[in-house]
Amino acid sequence: MNTDFFAHKLISWYNRHKRDLPWRNTRNPYFIWLSEIILQQTRVVQGLPYYQKFIENFPTVQDLAAADEKEVLRLWQGLGYYSRARNLHTTAKMVVSEFGGVFPDTYNELLKLKGIGSYTAAAIASFSHDEKVAVLDGNVYRVLSRVFGVETDIAGKDAKKVFGKLATELLPDQQVSTYNQAIMEFGAIQCTPGLPQCMFCTFSPECSANELGKQSMLPVKSKKVKVKERFFHYFILEKEGRFAMKERNGKDVWSGMYDFYLTEQESMQDLSVLAGNDTFIDALLRESTISGESEKYLHILTHQRITAQFWHIQINPGSKIELPENLKYYSLNEIDDLPKSTLVNNYLKQYFFEK
């Protein structure tokens, strides 16, 4: 297929079918960047309200840079992949301190920023000023693999080279912004992962997958995620109407988010076993009152199935129990403002805020 023909036909389709999305009505690299980070591995319907919240709370990169990380994470709460929010804040501060508050818009400059990889750099550079770089995301892999019959494994290491070469060859000289958005939009609403409606597709006459009936086989993707089972036992320590929480850190899930005292076991256990395995729990149960035991929550992540149970513990007045490192007492109002995982937030909503 002639490359000009492909781009022209795609843009024509886009002009007829594109959705009206707020980040498409701007050339401001700051707004485009916000939308791109929010939309990484995230559906438009899920990211849309977060985009609105972020541009309202942080109209400029200076506003975002001046915020506390905790505030940024709190706004990000519920969207997942929280390193995106931490990197977002780091990058905003870097733009203010090292770029004079002017958000970079060239591919090579953008690549230097935290949380911006090859896709996001290409998206911001092309959307903001038509820089001639091809975007390569899940949509582009799918569209190119089907239309041109490319059977390279998109999870393999050759994928970026093979599809990147094709994507770059197809790039038009003009309207790069429109073209890049068009190929992604086409993948999102016409050339969909599930059974696409190929009888109504503008590329049905030229599409390799349509001709060979290989739509469901493409793109080829080899990797299967293996799911790890985890068992969380949370202890909510209450003293004088305040509750002990701590910030999670390290490389585990929910880094930067707040939760309670946690003991993790290889299966769900009762209190006597927990006390035997955990000296703090043992000491705690001797000097306090168990005031509540939650149902078991099953929390599903891409790589993990977490079963969690929450025990509510009243610390007796005059108890000599000292909180383990990092735990501090917070009022319910303060807890509302802390960034929390959806698991913890679901528990709090059920047992504190909506009861």
Add this chain to the structure above:
DNA sequence: CAACCGTGGCT
């Protein structure tokens, strides 16, 4: 560089 990082919707 393979593994890891969330959540919610769909089949």
Add this chain to the structure above:
DNA sequence: TAGCCAAGGTT
């Protein structure tokens, strides 16, 4: 139900 996956990036 179990699996897939959605505008990826980092380590």
